[in-house]
Amino acid sequence: MAEHEHVPHVRVAVIGSGFGGLGAAVRLRREGVTDFVVLERAGAVGGTWRDNSYPGCACDVPSHLYSFSFAPNPDWPRTFSGQEHIRAYLEHVTDVFRLRPHIRFDSEVKLMTWDAERLHWSIETSSGSLTADVVVSATGPLSDPRIPDIPGLDSFPGKVFHSARWDHEYDLRGKRVALIGTGASAIQIVPSIQPDVAKLTLFQRTPPWVMPRVDRPISGFERGLHRALPFTTQLRRGLLWGIRELQVQAFTKHPDELGFVERLAKRNMARAIKDPALRAKLTPDYRIGCKRILLSSSYYPALTQPNVDVVASGLTEVRGSTLVAVDGTEAEVDTIIFGTGFHVTDMPIAERVVGADGRTLAEAWKDGMAALRGATAAGFPNWMTIIGPNTGLGNSSMILMIESQLNYMADYLRQLNVLGGRVAFDARPRAIDAWNHTVQERMKRTVWNTGGCTSWYLDARGRNTTIWPGTTSEFRGATRRVDLAEYEVLRGTGAAEPGRGSEETKLGVGA
Numbered sequence: 086m087a088e089h090e091h092v093p094h095v096r097v098a099v100i101g102s103g104f105g106g107l108g109a110a111v112r113l114r115r116e117g118v119t120d121f122v123v124l125e126r127a128g129a130v131g132g133t134w135r136d137n138s139y140p141g142c143a144c145d146v147p148s149h150l151y152s153f154s155f156a157p158n159p160d161w162p163r164t165f166s167g168q169e170h171i172r173a174y175l176e177h178v179t180d181v182f183r184l185r186p187h188i189r190f191d192s193e194v195k196l197m198t199w200d201a202e203r204l205h206w207s208i209e210t211s212s213g214s215l216t217a218d219v220v221v222s223a224t225g226p227l228s229d230p231r232i233p234d235i236p237g238l239d240s241f242p243g244k245v246f247h248s249a250r251w252d253h254e255y256d257l258r259g260k261r262v263a264l265i266g267t268g269a270s271a272i273q274i275v276p277s278i279q280p281d282v283a284k285l286t287l288f289q290r291t292p293p294w295v296m297p298r299v300d301r302p303i304s305g306f307e308r309g310l311h312r313a314l315p316f317t318t319q320l321r322r323g324l325l326w327g328i329r330e331l332q333v334q335a336f337t338k339h340p341d342e343l344g345f346v347e348r349l350a351k352r353n354m355a356r357a358i359k360d361p362a363l364r365a366k367l368t369p370d371y372r373i374g375c376k377r378i379l380l381s382s383s384y385y386p387a388l389t390q391p392n393v394d395v396v397a398s399g400l401t402e403v404r405g406s407t408l409v410a411v412d413g414t415e416a417e418v419d420t421i422i423f424g425t426g427f428h429v430t431d432m433p434i435a436e437r438v439v440g441a442d443g444r445t446l447a448e449a450w451k452d453g454m455a456a457l458r459g460a461t462a463a464g465f466p467n468w469m470t471i472i473g474p475n476t477g478l479g480n481s482s483m484i485l486m487i488e489s490q491l492n493y494m495a496d497y498l499r500q501l502n503v504l505g506g507r508v509a510f511d512a513r514p515r516a517i518d519a520w521n522h523t524v525q526e527r528m529k530r531t532v533w534n535t536g537g538c539t540s541w542y543l544d545a546r547g548r549n550t551t552i553w554p555g556t557t558s559e560f561r562g563a564t565r566r567v568d569l570a571e572y573e574v575l576r577g578t579g580a581a582e583p584g585r586g587s588e589e590t591k592l593g594v595g596a
């Protein structure tokens with residue numbers, strides 16, 4: 086097919102330049118793979134930490150754990166770093182590991198189609214087409230903002246935006262603002278904007294459990310120590326990791342043990358909020374941990390301020406500039422900020438991946454997402470996702486899971502190389518079913534499934550397709566090696582196309 090001869094080809098196409106995509110790029114280089122490209126729809130690296138620049142945006146996991154193990158940073162300024170520092174860290178990683186020549190910015194992947202004859206992916210992006218033997222999709226679990234379909238929203242005369250697309254040009258001072266949602270982003274936004282706005286109305290469908298955030302600047306002495314004795318950074322990371330590994334049993338096997346944490350959270354609320362009516366509105370009726378436990382020492386105090394109203398009910402309708410809650414409460418506002426999360430269980434990239442039988446991944450996953458070891462799907466050979474189904478965590482750093490998936494990716498490529506020639510691996514449906522069965526069986530006892538809440542961890546059918554029901558070490562063990570018995574090996578006819586490597590220059594990669 087003549088058209089294939091004109092498009093550049095790479096060994097690996099990585100999609101996304103957040104922690105997942107950049108981590109994949111570093112790992113590829115370390116494995117000796119230089120023939121790869123990172124396709125990024127935006128104009129800069131950083132993913133989550135580029136897009137979420139709302140006031141107060143910060144990590145919920147201490148920085149020494151929420152960073153790459155291969156790129157420790159002795160200079161984290163705070164125990165829980167803010168968005169700008171995490172973003173700067175990712176820019177730094179990009180430079181130190183010389184990734185920039187591989188990255189194609191402003192290249193949104195529109196469509197990926199498996200070519201069963203040539204055993205490669207044809208990829209169409211907003212900046213041109215290419216083909217790749219392997220696709221590593223790191224498009225992020227919390228990347229595409231979700232705005233609920235609220236009747237009348239189109240007629241709202243004021244300003245509307247999502248927390249992940251903050252409009253920094255827009256001045257909130259003196260405005261009557263409605264914040265929709267009480268998730269991780271919203272509870273960081275509330276104390277950050279409350280002092281500036283004329284009125285803040287918080288629409289709360291479900292109250293979160295909130296624990297104090299023990300955040301402090303990291304002293305010059307500590308930083309000096311970490312620089313002089315790098316093992317102290319590792320020690321610190323190890324301790325942070327170990328504590329979280331020990332907590333996992335309570336989340337996955339003994340949710341009743343979390344009652345103790347619930348009492349601490351209630352005490353935390355009682356200290357900050359004296360008004361029993363407000364406390365009643367803010368007290369969750371589900372087990373702590375069922376939804377993500379949120380950390381903030383300033384959220385509750387901000388809610389007690391005279392310019393804040395908590396509407397303990399979801400937004401149901403917009404009538405002009407009046408917002409109407411399910412319980413009938415009305416609020417007149419100038420601005421609506423949606424802190425309503427992301428498309429998680431309906432991963433948008435899945436609509437754009439067309440597999441061996443002509444179906445999209447979204448169609449293949451119409452009854453719920455499922456992937457072998459969180460990475461590969463049957464009928465989508467040589468396509469893998471980073472932070473795929475059931476790889477999310479409720480209590481620890483996602484970077485640990487990403488690095489485990491990168492181990493899997495590295496072994497996958499090694500095994501492809503060992504077999505040589507034109508080869509692809511296609512996950513066997515039986516292997517996926519077995520993996521998924523084990524995951525879902527373990528899920529039955531977890532607090533996420535038994536805690537009595539509905540959360541973004543569950544899909545439309547109520548199945549938990551997002552969380553990993555175990556420790557990060559267990560996941561690391563499960564992704565150390567690719568077991569070829571779990572894959573069908575597809576072989577193309579003939580050797581690799583001559584001249585494929587020469588396309589590197591066209592892409593400007595191979596630095």
Ligand SMILES: Cc1cc2nc3c(=O)[nH]c(=O)nc-3n(C[C@H](O)[C@H](O)[C@H](O)COP(=O)(O)OP(=O)(O)OC[C@H]3O[C@@H](n4cnc5c(N)ncnc54)[C@H](O)[C@@H]3O)c2cc1C
Pocket residue numbers: 100101102103104105106124125126127130131132133134137142143144145146151192193194195223224225226227228269270434471472481482483484
């Ligand atoms: C506000 C916020 C706070 C968080 N806090 C924590 C925390 O405390 N602890 C924790 O463990 N996790 C946290 N997370 C989760 C976080 O998403 C992960 O930890 C991690 O950053 C995900 O990295 P990623 O590379 O997989 O995805 P992302 O960082 O989302 O990067 C995905 C990239 O893919 C690009 N992309 C998407 N689609 C396409 C396309 N079609 N074509 C080309 N490019 C595309 C995007 O532009 C983006 O750059 C938080 C998330 C948010 C939103």
